[in-house]
Amino acid sequence: MPAALFGILLSALQSVLGFVLRSVIIKFVVFYALYFVVREFVPVLINYGLFSGTGKATALTSALTSIPASVWYFLDLMNFSMGVSTVLAAYVTRFIIRRIPLIG
Known part of the structure; x- marks a missing residue:
């Protein structure tokens, strides 16, 4: 046993x-x-x-500076800056992961 x-x-x-x-x-x-x-x-x-401040980044900066203060008030209430940075980080991460041959 x-x-x-x-x-x-x-x-x-x-x-x-x-x-x-x-x-x-x-x-x-x-x-x-x-x-x-x-x-x-x-x-x-x-x-x-690759991540220098030329091209589309300067166009985005100039577009954001042309937003009036009354609109920025509501964007600040909704925490727009954190949301945009989170979404951009997610897109960059997705782009990098899809370029890795074993995962993407």
């Missing part, structure tokens, strides 16, 4: 260990590698001038 119980416990331990090694550790390594690549890739893009 103890040999059968030992076999069951060994089988359970082997299946749990197999699950951890096959899925958890592999996923951790893959996602850490993706995190490291994105973390090191964004400063390279900034150094190449």
Whole structure:
């Protein structure tokens, strides 16, 4: 009887260990590698001038400065600046994730 119980416990331990090694550790390594690549890739893009203040960014700035003060009052009530920055960050994140070959 103890040999059968030992076999069951060994089988359970082997299946749990197999699950951890096959899925958890592999996923951790893959996602850490993706995190490291994105973390090191964004400063390279900034150094190449991808996020410089030319082009559409200056057009957006000039469009926002032409909004009258009465409209800015309501935009401030709705916390427009936080909403716009959150939406833009979400779009940039979606763009970056879709360009990663393993995920997108």
